[in-house]
Amino acid sequence: MGKHALSTRLENGALVAKPKRAGPRRAKLPLNWLGLMPFALFAILFLILPTLKIVFGAFQSPDGAFTLDNIRALNTGSIRSAYWVSIKLSLLTALLGCLIGFAMAAAVVLGGLPKWIRSPLLTFSGVASNFAGVPLAFAFLATIGPVGLITVFLRTKLGIDLRDLGFNLLSFVGLSLTYLFFQIPLMILIITPALDGLKREWKEAATVLGATGFQYWRMVALPILFPSLLGTFALLFANAFGAVATAYALTGPQLNIVPLKLFAQIRGDVLGDPHLGYALAFGMIVITGIANAIYIWLRTRSERWLK
């Protein structure tokens, strides 16, 4: 609208006195696409072609012929167990991240806590969700590693030896605990706006109709929040599934999860078959792709309640 007003004003004034405009304007139309060329070039060269290379490679035999053998080989031995461990790890940390993050966000938004807590919590969540990777592994090693703060405290002051209890930070349980440090804040960041979207009128209406607090949650709030919850769960799942650095710094190459297996494969072809490596990476894309598709689909569904 502003644009039109300005052009009319210009056309009425003395500034625009060139009737030639119609010609070049028609020629300009396809030229608009040129403005997107740098971006398209970048995306094709450094995002789309590399991915396609992996995808096609997964369906090729070493001599270039089409084959499904690589994909089939994913379902054998250590590769299948790596996928299984990775999926369990991602499911567990996504579930716990969702539960704890939801509890904390609900406490701050709906639980009647003082207002000043909200802003620091969100800021901290922004920091913590970005504090992943190698330093995070160090932080957990220094806390509940073999000589970490809590380990030593429990052993010397309370006489509890974590190792005797079967706890080892460099294991599935330890890695899950470490992942929670960025999963919970991510949940808080995403679910807080959704909780803000719960209108007070809905709660009042439910109460007027005689609903208990539990009934309100079961029949009103949770169904409304459900797309956001499930969507965030999918996002957290993908987030854990693709993470490399934390696991590598914590356990080295020993824990059998897909990202670490792929890491070792890229470094030194441990599978002894480059095309099996492509298939391994392709499997990762498929799984994170499905999780993200669920997230994006559910987020668009949940957004209509947030208006």
Next chain:
Amino acid sequence: MTRIWSWGALLIGALIFALPLIGMTEFSLKMRRGVYSFDAYAKVLGDPRFQETFGYSVLMALFTILFGVLLIVPTAYWVRLKMPRARPFIEFVTLLPLVIPAIVIVFGYIRLYNTSSWLPLTGTAMGTNILLMFGYATLALPYMYRSVDTGLRTIDVATLTEAAQSLGAGWITILGRVILPNVMVAVLSGAFLTFAIVIGEFTMAALLDRPAFGPYLQQLGANRAYEPAALAVISFGITWACMGLIQLITRFSKHTKAQR
């Protein structure tokens, strides 16, 4: 009753967050036996490898930000001004780096740009640096684009462009002196987030074999006891600073807008 539950949930959560941070800080101070000291920090900061790798990563982050701004601002501007139909497509592409794990992207780079390929970027150190920068730009793409696009939404792109054009400005002048200053806050937010992502990034740098800060951290962690904790504290400080700066400039800009 609800309030007690709320405090409980918050305190348990706060404990989960606080303990690792306390743990790493305490551990980083314990290098000298029996007393707290900054020995580990002194040792880390004095390590020439630390200075080299940290300097390298800072430089990479700055180049990534520069490239990201030069690529994203004109693109997002052009999409808003001339190509609104291309929007869903562009947004989809910018979300892809969240879907495809970084390790898969860099795997594709290694296969696509190796020494025997049509564009042998990994053949030279400089070429690999450039490839790594493009990789970082890809990782930052979703955040940078979202940030700039949100910034552009708050200004009237079409009117500003016509006003500038009627005063005789060319495209570069419009972008550099009209659009960019108007979305500066959004650009800076994206830039700080990019910095936080690039500075500690491990996977891409390790697999492309570049001397970046992330791989250095990992190597040190495998060989030393106290220095890694000190580095974790420093990294946390950097992440915190980046996020704090984003909040600060956002608040600052709201303040100036309210005055108008």
